[in-house]
Amino acid sequence: MKKVYANAAEALDGLLFDGMLIAAGGFGLCGIPELLIAAIRDAGTKDLTVASNNAGVDDFGLGVLLQTRQVKKMISSYVGENAEFMRQYLSGELELEFNPQGTLAERMRAAGAGIPGFYTKTGVGTVIADGKEVKNFNGQDYILETGLFADLAIVKAWKADETGNLVFRKTARNFNHPAATCGKVCVVEVEEIVPTGSLDPDNIHLPGIYVHRIIQGQHEKRIEQRTVRQREEA
Amino acid sequence: MAWDRNQMAARAAQELQDGWYVNLGIGIPTLVSNYIPEGVHVTLQSENGMLGMGPFPFAGEEDPDLINAGKQTITELPQTAYFDSATSFAMIRGGKIAMAILGGMEVSENGDLANWMVPGKLVKGMGGAMDLVAGVGRVVVVMDHTNKHGDSKVLKECTLPLTGKSVVDRIITNLGVLDVVEGGLKIVECADGVTEDELRAATEATIVG
Numbered sequence: 381m382k383k384v385y386a387n388a389a390e391a392l393d394g395l396l397f398d399g400m401l402i403a404a405g406g407f408g409l410c411g412i413p414e415l416l417i418a419a420i421r422d423a424g425t426k427d428l429t430v431a432s433n434n435a436g437v438d439d440f441g442l443g444v445l446l447q448t449r450q451v452k453k454m455i456s457s458y459v460g461e462n463a464e465f466m467r468q469y470l471s472g473e474l475e476l477e478f479n480p481q482g483t484l485a486e487r488m489r490a491a492g493a494g495i496p497g498f499y500t501k502t503g504v505g506t507v508i509a510d511g512k513e514v515k516n517f518n519g520q521d522y523i524l525e526t527g528l529f530a531d532l533a534i535v536k537a538w539k540a541d542e543t544g545n546l547v548f549r550k551t552a553r554n555f556n557h558p559a560a561t562c563g564k565v566c567v568v569e570v571e572e573i574v575p576t577g578s579l580d581p582d583n584i585h586l587p588g589i590y591v592h593r594i595i596q597g598q599h600e601k602r603i604e605q606r607t608v609r610q611r612e613e614a
Numbered sequence: 615m616a617w618d619r620n621q622m623a624a625r626a627a628q629e630l631q632d633g634w635y636v637n638l639g640i641g642i643p644t645l646v647s648n649y650i651p652e653g654v655h656v657t658l659q660s661e662n663g664m665l666g667m668g669p670f671p672f673a674g675e676e677d678p679d680l681i682n683a684g685k686q687t688i689t690e691l692p693q694t695a696y697f698d699s700a701t702s703f704a705m706i707r708g709g710k711i712a713m714a715i716l717g718g719m720e721v722s723e724n725g726d727l728a729n730w731m732v733p734g735k736l737v738k739g740m741g742g743a744m745d746l747v748a749g750v751g752r753v754v755v756v757m758d759h760t761n762k763h764g765d766s767k768v769l770k771e772c773t774l775p776l777t778g779k780s781v782v783d784r785i786i787t788n789l790g791v792l793d794v795v796e797g798g799l800k801i802v803e804c805a806d807g808v809t810e811d812e813l814r815a816a817t818e819a820t821i822v823g
Contacts, residue, residue: 407662407663407681407683407685407699408662408681408685409678409685410662410678410679410681410685411679433699456739457739457740457741457742458738458739458740458741459737459738459739460738460739461685466737469737470734470737476737478739478740480740480741480742480743480744480745481661481699481703481740481741481742481744481745482661482699482702482703482706482707482742482744482745482749483703483744483745484699485698485699485700485702485703486700486703486704488700489700500707500748501707501748501749502707502744502745502748502749503744503748504748504778504779505726505776505778505779505780506744506775506776506777506778506779507775507776508740508744538679548696548698549679550664550677550679550680550690550696551660551662551663551664551679551680551681551682551696552678552679553663553696553697553698554662554663554698554699555698555699556698557698557699557700557701558698558699558700585698601678601679602678603676603678603681603687604681604685605681605684605685605686605687606676606687607670607671607676607686607687607688608670608671608672608673608675608676608687609669609670609671609672610672610673611672
């Protein structure tokens with residue numbers, strides 16, 4: 381089956397519907413599926429629930445889907461960099477489910493591994509535990525969290541081969557790996573599609589079994605916080 | 615007199631032990647890496663998926679694919695390893711990280727920590743802080759002892775939503791160092807120019823011993 385598509389709109393064709401749950405990779409603006417996000421904006425799909433660690437910034441990343449009011453609910457761990465997000469949430473226009481970062485990652489990983497629930501000590505004794513089953517193992521309390529099964533995963537990787545084997549780059553791997561596994565369908569955008577056989581099989585980060593559609597494109601890769609040090613004078 | 619941000623970071627750096635894997639939070643904790651004592655080799659974890667975090671890059675060498683958990687551009691080191699977010703929090707939850715040094719809004723005398731939201735005002739989120747305090751071996755909080763109104767942030771009970779319950783081991787503030795022990799907090803040391811009476815007066819929590 382052919383996995384390589386010409387562009388983001390074609391790769392998403394037939395997959396989008398109002399009210400769907402989308403899992404998105406990325407951390408801040410690092411490793412975000414920016415081309416697929418833009419295509420979802422152009423498609424106008426509404427009432428989305430988006431599981432993503434962050435919500436981008438006002439005019440980039442998932443922030444663009446907030447500006448167009450396509451998102452009904454976010455499932456995130458940190459939203460501090462996005463003023464429009466904060467405004468919509470505080471005014472009640474946007475639902476927000478806070479998940480601790482590790483719990484969000486594990487919910488995606490678990491769903492991808494066919495695990496509908498797991499116990500974690502993260503959040504015990506906090507509002508995160510409200511309404512959740514508490515179970516004691518060896519004298520310590522744990523809360524029950526559920527696998528996050530998404531209708532669609534949108535992911536950014538560095539390279540893919542034509543069968544969907546993926547290689548990520550540096551800290552841009554982040555949530556892309558667990559997000560890719562938890563979608564019924566996973567669409568991936570990469571900087572380069574290489575011929576099958578040219579990636580080292582011992583160095584595939586995510587096997588192509590998880591990947592259904594791939595596109596190659598130009599990425600802006602915006603930097604959120606440019607921090608540098610001075611060179612010592614010779 | 616009291617410690618400034620850099621002096622607090624320098625004091626927190628004394629907590630580091632050779633060979634440890636450590637996670638530093640955003641804010642003053644990030645400064646701790648500037649004061650790692652001579653002969654102490656620690657590996658810094660960045661929970662977005664990296665062990666062996668290096669310093670900021672030189673201008674022109676920033677890489678958008680290489681950031682820390684505060685979204686700042688950083689560099690890698692010879693021992694650096696990258697991994698995904700689920701693996702990152704597996705090592706955090708799994709107790710592989712020896713210590714986390716985190717910022718705080720409030721700490722209570724039984725070691726409760728609040729540092730992720732002010733209801734109705736400030737909604738940032740917990741990020742990885744709840745996972746860190748639940749999973750790492752030792753939790754050190756670095757923060758100002760009082761808020762801008764002069765009210766103690768070291769309390770009998772936290773008023774803000776908790777990040778974790780009974781999770782803090784040591785508090786380092788601009789006024790001194792306190793340990794969470796049975797029955798309350800124990801003064802470990804006072805900051806330069808701060809008397810024990812001043813430290814006690816600025817602390818709402820029970821001080822024992």
